[in-house]
Amino acid sequence: MDMSQPARNAPTGCDALNAAFLDLGLRFQWDEATWGVLVEMEDLRTQIAYYLEHWQPHLLAVYEPAFLASLVESRLAAPAGARMAMEAMTRP
Secondary structure, eight states: OOTTSOOOOOOOHHHHHHHHHHHTTOOOOOOHHHHHHHTTSSSHHHHHHHHHHHHOGGGGGTOOHHHHHHHHHHHHHSOTTOOOOGGGOOOO
């Protein structure tokens, strides 16, 4: 085993999204039932919009789904352990 590159078992799918939500300080996690509905949708923005509308509508007063999707996509693309905060992000 090459020890110069640490082994990573990066989460995928719903697990990766839940990890990104946690890293960003978003206080929601998608369970299997929720993921079963959202996985059929075309993109992350649509998934987040549907989730917020149906399970956390009060957050729509604070966050636009496209903004949250952009944050989550940036978190997913960042290297493991990279620091990231919502304050550092700007709205498009």
